[in-house]
Amino acid sequence: MRRYAGVDSGSWNTKAVVIDHDGLVLGTSVVRSGADLAVAAERAYAEALARAGCEAADISAVWSTGFGRDAVAFADGSRTELDCHGRGAAFHVKGPLVVIDIGGQDAKVIRLDANGHRLSHRMNRKCAAGTGSFLDEIALRLGIETAALDVLAAQSTEEFELSSFCTVFAGTELLTLIRAGRRPSDLAMAAYRSLMKRVIAMDVFDGRVVATGGVVAYHPTMVALLSEALHVEVTVPPHPQEMGAFGAALAARDGAVSVGPGGDDARSSRSLPLAGETP
Amino acid sequence: MAAPRAELASTAALRDTMSAYYRGLGEAVEKKTAPVAWCTSVGPAELLRALGFVVHFPENHAAMLGAGRTANRYLPVAHAQGYSQDICSYLTSDIGAYLSGESPLSAFGLHGVPRADVLVFNTNQCRDVRDWFEWYGRQWNVPVIGINSPRSVGEVTEAEIGDVTRQLEALVPILERVAGTRLDSARLTTAMSAARDASALWERCLTTATHRPSPFTFFDGTIHMGPAVVLRGAPEAATYYGTLLAELEERTRTGVQAVPGESLRLYWDGMPVWGRLRALSTTFAEFRTAVVASTYCNSWIFSTLDPADPWRSMARSSVELFIARSDEPKERYIERMVKLYDVDGIVFHDCRTCPNNTNSRYGMPRRLSERLGIPTLMLDGDVNDLRCFSDEQAKTNIEGFVEQLADGRAAAGRAAR
Ligand code: SF4
Numbered sequence: 001m002r003r004y005a006g007v008d009s010g011s012w013n014t015k016a017v018v019i020d021h022d023g024l025v026l027g028t029s030v031v032r033s034g035a036d037l038a039v040a041a042e043r044a045y046a047e048a049l050a051r052a053g054c055e056a057a058d059i060s061a062v063w064s065t066g067f068g069r070d071a072v073a074f075a076d077g078s079r080t081e082l083d084c085h086g087r088g089a090a091f092h093v094k095g096p097l098v099v100i101d102i103g104g105q106d107a108k109v110i111r112l113d114a115n116g117h118r119l120s121h122r123m124n125r126k127c128a129a130g131t132g133s134f135l136d137e138i139a140l141r142l143g144i145e146t147a148a149l150d151v152l153a154a155q156s157t158e159e160f161e162l163s164s165f166c167t168v169f170a171g172t173e174l175l176t177l178i179r180a181g182r183r184p185s186d187l188a189m190a191a192y193r194s195l196m197k198r199v200i201a202m203d204v205f206d207g208r209v210v211a212t213g214g215v216v217a218y219h220p221t222m223v224a225l226l227s228e229a230l231h232v233e234v235t236v237p238p239h240p241q242e243m244g245a246f247g248a249a250l251a252a253r254d255g256a257v258s259v260g261p262g263g264d265d266a267r268s269s270r271s272l273p274l275a276g277e278t279p
Numbered sequence: 280m281a282a283p284r285a286e287l288a289s290t291a292a293l294r295d296t297m298s299a300y301y302r303g304l305g306e307a308v309e310k311k312t313a314p315v316a317w318c319t320s321v322g323p324a325e326l327l328r329a330l331g332f333v334v335h336f337p338e339n340h341a342a343m344l345g346a347g348r349t350a351n352r353y354l355p356v357a358h359a360q361g362y363s364q365d366i367c368s369y370l371t372s373d374i375g376a377y378l379s380g381e382s383p384l385s386a387f388g389l390h391g392v393p394r395a396d397v398l399v400f401n402t403n404q405c406r407d408v409r410d411w412f413e414w415y416g417r418q419w420n421v422p423v424i425g426i427n428s429p430r431s432v433g434e435v436t437e438a439e440i441g442d443v444t445r446q447l448e449a450l451v452p453i454l455e456r457v458a459g460t461r462l463d464s465a466r467l468t469t470a471m472s473a474a475r476d477a478s479a480l481w482e483r484c485l486t487t488a489t490h491r492p493s494p495f496t497f498f499d500g501t502i503h504m505g506p507a508v509v510l511r512g513a514p515e516a517a518t519y520y521g522t523l524l525a526e527l528e529e530r531t532r533t534g535v536q537a538v539p540g541e542s543l544r545l546y547w548d549g550m551p552v553w554g555r556l557r558a559l560s561t562t563f564a565e566f567r568t569a570v571v572a573s574t575y576c577n578s579w580i581f582s583t584l585d586p587a588d589p590w591r592s593m594a595r596s597s598v599e600l601f602i603a604r605s606d607e608p609k610e611r612y613i614e615r616m617v618k619l620y621d622v623d624g625i626v627f628h629d630c631r632t633c634p635n636n637t638n639s640r641y642g643m644p645r646r647l648s649e650r651l652g653i654p655t656l657m658l659d660g661d662v663n664d665l666r667c668f669s670d671e672q673a674k675t676n677i678e679g680f681v682e683q684l685a686d687g688r689a690a691a692g693r694a695a696r
Contacts, residue, residue, distance in 0.1 A: 067671055082679035106672070117690060118683040120648070123676055125659050257685045259566050259678060 002060045005048065006248025007041050007075065008084065009033065009068030012104040013214065014040040016048035017245040018059070021253065023091055027052030028242045037068035045074070048245075061252035065244050067105075077251065077258035082110055082121045084247025089210040090116030091250060092237035096207035100199055100226065100234075101243070102215035104132040109203040122202045128167040130198030132215045137167050138191040141174045142184050146218075149188050153221045156189035165198055189221070196225040209234045212243035285535050287499060289523045296519045297505050301387035307333040308393040314458050315393045317415070319408040321578070321600055322401040322425065323447060323593060325474050325512035329467040330458040335393050336509050337411065341369035343383045344376055345553025345663035353379055354664055362414075367407035368632040368663035374414055397457045399450065400425035403603040405635035424453055428597060431605045435598050443594035464589075470512035471586040471593075480520035481507045482580040487527040488571040489620055492541035494530030496569050498560035499537060500576035501551045507579040538569040543684050546617055547573040549628030550636045550662040555670070562674055566681040572620040574601055574613065575636075602636055606643055610650075617651055623684050625655045626677075631667035654687075656680040 001020055008015040010033060018027040029047035033040045045062070049055060056062075056074075064072035065084040072078070079087075081101070089099040090112055099110040107130045111119040124130045128137070132146075139146040160182075164170045174187055195215075209232050216223050217240040227234040239246055307313040316332035318324050320339070327334050344350040350368065353375025358364050360378070362371050373392075376382055382391040398412040398421065409425065416423035426446045429439045451462055481504070488495045503523060510516035529535075545563070547570050552559060563570055578601055585592035597603070601612055617625065625647060627639035634640065644655035658676055661667035 067675070080675050080679040080682060082675065083682045115690070117686060118679075120654060121676075121679055121683075122657070123659075123672060257682070257689060259681045259685055 002253075003052070003054060003058055004249045004252040005045065005059050005062040006084065006245040006250070006252060007045055007062065007064045007066075007072050008081065008242070008244035008248060009037050009041050009064060009066040009072055010081075010103060010105075010244070011067045013241075014044040014066075014068070015242045015245040016041075016044035017239070017242050017249050018048050018052035018054065019246065019249045019253065023250060023253070025239060025246065026054070028239055028245070030241060033068065037071040038073060041068070041072040042074070061255075063248040063252040063256075063258075065248040065251075077256070079248060079251045079256060079258065081244045082108060082123075083118065083256070084244045084251060085212050086110040086112050086118050086247065087116070087250050087256075088243040088247030089212060089237060091246070093208055093210050093235050098203065098205050098207055098209050100209065100211045100216075101213040102130075102132060102195075102199060102211070102222070103213045104136075104215075107131050107199055107202065107213075109199070111203065111207075120203070124198075124202065129165045130195060130202075132213075134167050134170070134195050135191060135215065135219065137171050138174060138188070141171050141178075142187060149191070150219045150221050152185050153188040153192055155185035156183070158183070158186045159193075160186065160190055162190045162194045165194060170194060192219070192221050192225055196222060196229055200226070200229055205230045205232070208232065211236050212240045214241045217241040285537070285539075287503070287523070287526060289503070289519075289526045292519060292522050293503055293505065296510070296515055298387060299515070300506075300509055301384060301389065304333050304335060304393055305384070305387055305389040308389065314396045316454075316457075317395045317398040317412060319400045319404065319412075319425075320508050321404055321597065321602075322399055323450065323597075325470040325584075325589070325593065326447065326450065326454070326462075326467065327399060328470040328512035330454050330462055331460055331466075332397075332454075332458060333393075334509070335395065337373050337392065338369055338408075339505070339509050340382070340384065340392055341373045341663060342551075342553050344372045345369075346556060347383055348554045348665070349376070349381070349383070350554065350663040351665050353381075364632075364664075366632060367405065367411070368661055370407050370411040371632075372663045373411070377415075394419055395421055397421060397454065398423045398425075399454075401428055401597060402426065402430070403428035403597050403600050405602075405633070407635070422453060422457065424450055426450075426597065428603060430603055432598055432603055433605045433607060435595070439598045440591060440594045443597055444590045447590055447593055467589050468586045471584055471589050473514045473517060474512045474581065475584040475586065477507060477511065477516035477520055478579070478581045478584060480517055480524055482582065484520055484524050484527055485572065485576055485580070486619070487524070487531055488537075488569075490531040491544075491621070492534070492536040492538070493544065493569045493571045494527045494535055494537055496537045496560065496563075496571060497547045497551075497573040497576060498556055498563075498570065500573065501553075501556060504576050504579055511579075536569075538564045538567060540567045541569045542567040543569070543624070543681065544620065544622045545570045546613070546620060546622045546625045547575065547628065548613065548625060548638050549575070550630045550633055551575060552628065552660045552665075552668055553663055554665045555660070555668060555673075558670065559673070559677075562677055566678065568681055570626065571622060572616055574616075574638075577616070578602065606638070606641060609638060610643060610647055613647060614651060617647075617653065622653070623688075624653050624680065626680075627655060627657050629657055629659050631659070631661040632664055633662055636662075654680070654683060
């Protein structure tokens with residue numbers, strides 16, 4: 001059996017996934033990235049291999065993705081997270097589709113055609129608004145763990161808006177609202193709504209919608225709000241948090257063109273097809 | 280790994296040309312041999328030269344601050360004076376540098392930017408240039424005059440050309456008074472001819488990039504456009520572009536590639552990110568992607584300048600400038616360039632502090648992408664304020680775009696087989 005792996009080196013977490021040739025997930029892992037991305041990548045990979053019950057020698061190819069993709073020294077190729085989240089989502093849901101990925105530090109919207117080919121992508125500006133960090137900040141102000149925000153929001157009965165989308169402004173606005181007697185559950189819900197609005201303003205959503213990333217993995221409220229606002233059933237595929245790593249494993253399986261500026265041939269930009277060449 | 284990029288031999292001549300210009304400026308100030316005028320980059324430089332002014336272009340100075348990565352040191356100084364972080368970072372870095380008593384021009388014997396006898400703006404590009412010049416005007420108590428240009432011009436009309444012509448003519452008495460001389464129409468004709476000749480050669484340099492593989496990129500262009508900006512109306516500009524053109528034509532004959540192994544070709548719209556020119560140029564080159572043309576470098580082609588009809592042709596070239604136009608003519612222009620340079624995609628730089636030279640905020644990328652059937656990329660950044668630019672995000676954005684284009688080509692190849 002041929003097996004493939006993907007490692008998603010994110011700024012917050014490093015994720016690894018091992019798949020078989022049909023794309024069946026055999027093992028996954030999520031570890032903190034910390035300061036040394038290379039070490040985190042090795043740890044995540046080793047864990048995923050152990051869970052898949054195999055060794056590095058059993059893996060036909062491993063590709064990297066994510067912010068630290070070039071730090072994954074053992075990777076045979078790399079693709080951006082824009083590619084891998086799209087690739088992973090398109091494996092589960094047929095295009096045309098729009099993929100929303102909300103990570104801890106960034107958010108992306110990726111549009112794919114009927115064949116799963118990328119049409120465009122949008123990334124959020126250099127700012128925490130519209131990313132998972134926004135929820136962390138809100139949870140901090142409410143004095144709870146981020147993971148508890150979802151349960152809290154479920155008790156919300158009154159709908160209102162946070163007027164600021166800036167993470168810092170929203171934090172202070174929240175304090176004012178608490179003093180004014182607003183219920184924490186309504187505030188938690190308002191925070192989700194604010195994040196949702198930032199995300200849906202990033203692009204036009206005109207196909208099926210798939211949501212990936214850590215935020216939707218742990219915050220079903222976010223998915224419900226997105227579905228309501230976009231008037232479609234937003235699909236959350238299996239392993240949403242590891243979707244980038246899963247996509248990288250698919251890229252390894254498919255032998256996608258690696259455009260990364262790596263040192264060896266497989267990763268070098270030389271593998272980018274020349275005008276008129278077919279790879 | 281791809282072979283290293285071939286450097287242009289003309290760069291030595293470029294350095295000499297630019298140094299001679301800066302030194303000339305310094306000498307005129309030091310020895311008081313000529314009056315000093317400041318001019319916006321697309322202001323009436325020919326007129327100023329004809330009146331014997333030495334001309335300083337603060338945008339060139341600000342670009343030096345950006346490229347030298349000192350801009351971010353000076354920005355807070357101007358912000359503290361009440362000049363917002365959201366306005367032109369050319370303006371704020373330049374004023375900040377002045378208040379800090381520092382300038383890269385000191386390498387050429389100047390003590391900071393040259394003190395102006397008059398500041399002459401043209402708002403065809405933005406309002407910020409006027410605010411910028413007025414700051415110095417108050418500082419030195421010297422006249423600030425200029426052209427208040429029509430903006431967002433659709434089809435260029437006689438009314439607009441007439442208006443700008445009259446405004447240009449109205450500058451003359453004030454400039455004559457400051458210069459202490461009368462305008463000599465023969466000198467104006469000479470300056471106009473010099474500007475037209477240099478512009479024609481610059482255009483030919485840029486269009487060598489229509490060749491596949493391209494001998495020249497947008498990043499080269501941002502460096503080599505120096506003389507087109509600061510020596511407009513002076514004979515040295517045409518001399519330099521003659522040299523550059525010869526080298527570029529030689530490159531096309533011998534197949535020297537600006538980006539070794541060029542595979543993809545892109546068009547750049549918007550300002551450069553001066554502090555990241557080399558990094559961006561390297562990133563694109565690593566992906567064997569040549570950014571072959573840009574609105575920015577093309578903006579110093581003034582093909583309608585006509586020495587036989589100086590006033591109206593100066594007015595026309597000011598009014599018809601890309602940055603002064605509405606989206607419809609801008610889109611037609613970019614469409615022409617996309618076809619001429621045969622590019623695979625368009626990069627729109629969303630320049631945080633320059634909405635005037637940012638064309639991605641009113642839906643243009645989507646419209647062009649749909650009409651031309653090629654993808655567009657939006658890159659967040661800034662001309663001089665590097666706090667608005669993320670290296671990592673830019674790299675992922677660019678790499679993701681290259682992947683998309685490479686996959687598109689691979690799919691087209693499979694379909695053709
Ligand atoms: S066009 Fe933009 S960068 Fe240039 S001076 Fe105006 S605001 Fe500044």
